[in-house]
Amino acid sequence: MKQILMIDVSPRGKDSASRAVAETLVARLTVLYPSARLIRRDLAAEPLPHLDGITLRAITTRDPVEAEQLQAAARQSDQLTGELLDSDLLVIAAPMWNFGVPSALKAWIDLVVRPGRTFRYAAGEVLGLAKDKKAILVLASGGVFTEGPWRPWDFVEPYLRQILGFIGIVDVQTVRVEGMNIPELAISAVPKANKVVEELAL
Numbered sequence: 001m002k003q004i005l006m007i008d009v010s011p012r013g014k015d016s017a018s019r020a021v022a023e024t025l026v027a028r029l030t031v032l033y034p035s036a037r038l039i040r041r042d043l044a045a046e047p048l049p050h051l052d053g054i055t056l057r058a059i060t061t062r063d064p065v066e067a068e069q070l071q072a073a074a075r076q077s078d079q080l081t082g083e084l085l086d087s088d089l090l091v092i093a094a095p096m097w098n099f100g101v102p103s104a105l106k107a108w109i110d111l112v113v114r115p116g117r118t119f120r121y122a123a124g125e126v127l128g129l130a131k132d133k134k135a136i137l138v139l140a141s142g143g144v145f146t147e148g149p150w151r152p153w154d155f156v157e158p159y160l161r162q163i164l165g166f167i168g169i170v171d172v173q174t175v176r177v178e179g180m181n182i183p184e185l186a187i188s189a190v191p192k193a194n195k196v197v198e199e200l201a202l
């Protein structure tokens with residue numbers, strides 16, 4: 001393991017359940033892989049811009065002349081995709097907001113899911129270019145989504161698995177921190193998730 005990329009999303013600092021569990025994971029990874037470089041992207045502390053017109057053109061154009069002119073606009077996407085492509089493990093720690101991912105995480109996704117960098121089309125097929133990587137998702141939610149009536153409302157884990165698979169990351173493990181808005185579950189949700197982290201195959 002040479003490089004780990006960790007994406008933190010919640011703006012709730014020390015109150016954040018996803019961050020608390022992700023810290024347990026980082027502690028384990030640091031012991032297991034002491035020489036791995038850990039890159040942390042805190043999307044709450046340093047939010048990324050939504051895609052604007054010029055960046056969109058810059059990261060999608062195939063015209064080499066235009067691409068040269070648009071190089072500056074593509075720089076942030078270049079850096080983010082570079083971080084991802086150079087990493088062996090991606091960790092995303094995120095809350096569920098309105099049954100989906102917070103827009104801060106969507107902004108990161110929009111900058112790294114990029115034709116010619118992290119995926120391409122070949123003979124009508126999609127080819128993920130972010131190969132030989134693993135991902136771990138640490139997902140906090142107020143309700144319970146792994147079972148019961150709210151299961152179809154989970155647009156976080158299915159979406160993240162699908163979009164990571166699209167760019168070639170198919171080895172994905174998930175740690176759920178569920179029931180944070182249900183007092184009798186909230187009390188044990190973080191310790192329970194920490195236990196899952198301790199047992200993850202890393």
Ligand SMILES: Cc1cc2nc3c(=O)[nH]c(=O)nc-3n(C[C@H](O)[C@H](O)[C@H](O)COP(=O)(O)O)c2cc1C
Nearest residue numbers: 010016017018095096097098099140141142143180
């Ligand atoms: C803006 C907002 C929207 C939320 N939407 C949902 C939701 O749709 N479903 C749910 O189960 N919990 C929802 N929650 C609760 C959070 O998922 C829960 O508090 C979780 O612990 C947040 O992760 P964090 O502790 O890492 O910040 C929402 C919380 C906020 C602040």
